[in-house]
Amino acid sequence: MPLCSFYASISLPVAKPHTLPSSAKLPSTAAAAIATTTIPSVAAATTLPTTTTASSEVLSLHLPELPSDMRDKILSLELMGVDYGRALSLNPAIRDASPESIHAVVTFLQSRGLHFKDLGRVFGMCPSVLTASVRADLRPVFAFLTDDLGVAEDAYRRVVVKCPRLLACSVRDQLRPALIYLRRLGFRDNRALAFQDPILLVSxxxxxxxxxxxxxxxxxxxxxxxxxxxxxxxxxxxxxxxxxxxxxxxxxxxxxxxxxxxxxxxxxxxxxFSLEKRIAPRHRAALEAGVVGLPLPDMLKATDEEFREMLRVTDEEFDELMKRTAV
Incomplete structure (x- = not known):
């Protein structure tokens, strides 16, 4: 199923070339990506204007010299919010990937609970997922979430959106060794690892x-x-x-x-806590205010209002104090 089916599903009609306004320009991300292809004279003929009507946003594209599968990939990824040029630079395999293979990845992720609006974040952070194998790469990750961490199917989206890099990691070579190491250290809360600290699993x-x-x-x-x-x-x-x-x-x-x-x-x-924005300014402010011996948790975790009260100064004095002590 070609990627252009996305266009119909989200009601973004493609305008005819003669309807394009003369001031229209292709987004720089797509233009940069197209410039990397070997098709001659593409940049000069390419425009991607957007006009607004009362009921919908109309997306227009005029890429007469690009193969249809390339047009499908560029437009579909841009519609998902993916910078095609950046994605291509990080994952050159995208150039040779068929629209059908990318569509298979998208369809699979949506079947696991991800929303269309999530795909820009996932593919933007991890372009390698665009050319991943559903069977060999992606299915094992979701099986790991369920079998090793006890994540329910209706919670997949929460975990993946929190840490898209999970989808780009090998279960055998990365995720399971990290989990074993963390468990040996004493991490026992699988829910915390899945929902709060999944970054540890991809480290x-x-x-x-x-x-x-x-x-x-x-x-x-x-x-x-x-x-x-x-x-x-x-x-x-x-x-x-x-x-x-x-x-x-x-x-x-x-x-x-x-x-x-x-x-x-x-x-x-x-x-x-940031040394430049929190630790040093608050320490210096406390010294200037003549307040010594503040415990670290009190000094750093307090809100500005709570910290001002600790220093026993007025709002105006506090603002001036923080300006002077800023790094």
Whole structure:
């Protein structure tokens, strides 16, 4: 079934070439994608204007020199909100994929509960899914969600929209090894892994997760159990970069705030706050206001109004204080 069937299903008629306004232009994303083809003189002949009527939005396309299957792919992906040029650069296999194979992927995902409006996010983040095999690649992922994590069929959409990268991962090589590693560490809540922290399942054990625990052990002097306890309390720690997150924030804690390892063991969420936008400005504001000894959770988790009350200043004084202490 050709992809152009999407056009009829969403009521977007294709206008005849002579109805196109002279000022019409093709969206830059589609124009860039078309320019990558080997068909000559396409860019000059291509327009994709949009006009509005009282009842519907009319999409017009004039691509006389492109093969029909290429027109189908470009228009259909753009209708789903996918930047065809970017998708093609990240997944060159899209060029040779048939409209029918892409349609099979779309149909399968919709049969698993995804909405048409979700497809732009899924394919935009993971263009490789467009050329995935339904049988070999996609079906095993949904079987993993059910069999290994206990996700009900009517909850598939929630999990996939939260983390589209699940669809681009091998169950054998990535998802199941990550799950086994996390369970060995002590992660027992399958629901939390599926609905709150699915990013952990698509993270490499060797390159992403293990190095974070090693940093806590080797550089901060924690025991293995202490490092694991921090990760269990704050799974987001596995997603942060050591050089850009852990190290500068801990150095600031020690050098500027007089804190140390015990503080982050008690409040591992410290690493989840921005150094430039939250940690440093609030610490400096508290110093200027003469308020010392604020516990990290109180200082960082408080709303602006709650923090202002801690500093015991007026609204105007607080605004001026935060302006002066901004990084």
């Amino acid at each position: 490499s054990v060797e390159r992403t997760m293990a190095p974070k625990l090693e940093y806590l052990r080797a550089e901060l002097g924690m025991s293995k159990d202490e490092a694991v306890a921090m990760a269990l309390r704050c799974p987001a720690l596995f997603t942060f970069n050591v050089e850009r997150n852990f190290r500068p924030k801990f150095e600031y804690l020690v050098a500027e705030m007089g804190g140390g390892v015990e503080d982050v063991k008690a409040f591992p969420q410290y690493f989840t």
